[in-house]
Amino acid sequence: MQKNRASLPHNKASFWHTLIQQRQLVLMSVPMLLYILLFHYAPLWGWITAFMNYKPSKPMFDNLWVGLDNFKWLFSRQEFFLAIRNTFAMSVITLVFNTVSAIVLAVMLNEVKQRRFKRTVQTVTYLPHFLSWVIVVGLAQSMFATDGAVNQLLMSLGVIQSPVFWLGDGKYFWWLVGIIHVWKETGWNSIIYLSAMSAIDPALYEAAEMDGAGRLRKILHITLPGIKSTFVILLVMNIGMLIGGQSEGNFDIPYLMGQNLLIDWSQTIDIFVLKYGISMSQYGRATAAGIFKSVVAIVLLLSANTIARKLDEPTLL
Numbered sequence: 001m002q003k004n005r006a007s008l009p010h011n012k013a014s015f016w017h018t019l020i021q022q023r024q025l026v027l028m029s030v031p032m033l034l035y036i037l038l039f040h041y042a043p044l045w046g047w048i049t050a051f052m053n054y055k056p057s058k059p060m061f062d063n064l065w066v067g068l069d070n071f072k073w074l075f076s077r078q079e080f081f082l083a084i085r086n087t088f089a090m091s092v093i094t095l096v097f098n099t100v101s102a103i104v105l106a107v108m109l110n111e112v113k114q115r116r117f118k119r120t121v122q123t124v125t126y127l128p129h130f131l132s133w134v135i136v137v138g139l140a141q142s143m144f145a146t147d148g149a150v151n152q153l154l155m156s157l158g159v160i161q162s163p164v165f166w167l168g169d170g171k172y173f174w175w176l177v178g179i180i181h182v183w184k185e186t187g188w189n190s191i192i193y194l195s196a197m198s199a200i201d202p203a204l205y206e207a208a209e210m211d212g213a214g215r216l217r218k219i220l221h222i223t224l225p226g227i228k229s230t231f232v233i234l235l236v237m238n239i240g241m242l243i244g245g246q247s248e249g250n251f252d253i254p255y256l257m258g259q260n261l262l263i264d265w266s267q268t269i270d271i272f273v274l275k276y277g278i279s280m281s282q283y284g285r286a287t288a289a290g291i292f293k294s295v296v297a298i299v300l301l302l303s304a305n306t307i308a309r310k311l312d313e314p315t316l317l
Contacts, residue, residue: 125187
């Protein structure tokens with residue numbers, strides 16, 4: 001105990017010494033820190049409206065306090081449970097599709113030896129990331145329309161006999177969201193895996209080749225294990241964002257592509273919050289739904305982080 005106490009002043013001095021040495025980096029981080037505090041933490045005071053029958057026309061604390069009534073109302077609505085189901089379903093499909101496609105593309109590009117071809121493919125695949133979701137959804141609606149290119153191609157190949165109503169049948173909606181995500185984000189998501197692959201020691205490949213390993217075995221026993229830590233970190237982050245952070249999957253595509261015919265498959269928690277908070281002015285109930293989403297996201301993140309730690313894998317916390 002005495003030894004630990006004696007080391008405290010040294011540790012504190014070391015901390016301040018390091019802080020002074022890296023003052024340029026600290027100053028560079030100040031704007032981002034202020035941004036996070038201002039736009040992510042400061043608005044949390046508004047969560048108290050979840051316990052009120054909030055009316056904007058009244059001063060904040062003159063509104064009627066209703067306790068947990070908004071939460072009770074929330075969990076008595078089948079519409080809300082459908083929104084939870086849709087959010088999880090689309091987020092899981094998007095996570096699986098994006099992760100698998102990004103790793104496959106990164107592995108394929110890593111195996112390409114011609115730099116010009118590799119850079120061309122990489123540029124073409126990550127350019128859709130910079131397109132607006134409005135443009136992407138517009139293109140998807142044209143492609144998957146009853147007279148669109150997808151139906152025309154499938155009929156010409158004899159896969160289907162008549163056009164499929166892709167955009168109006170709920171059983172296709174979640175999968176369309178995943179496919180659209182793959183087209184838009186695969187190239188961008190593959191960049192970090194390519195970076196991880198570039199850090200693998202080339203001597204490992206040379207040794208494996210001398211031992212008679214083919215391309216597939218080198219991928220299975222060197223490339224994939226080499227990006228394992230990167231995969232785990234990204235997976236933990238994405239699991240934490242399954243319900244609370246994948247805004248594109250949880251809002252943009254369902255909001256732009258959803259219609260009354262698909263409401264039971266397209267309405268997510270974010271759209272539920274928008275509907276009751278803005279369209280119907282039920283701010284307390286909408287805030288309660290937002291709090292639920294945030295709490296579940298934190299639980300998912302901590303759970304994934306704990307599992308990764310128990311498996312002796314890299315963690316976020």
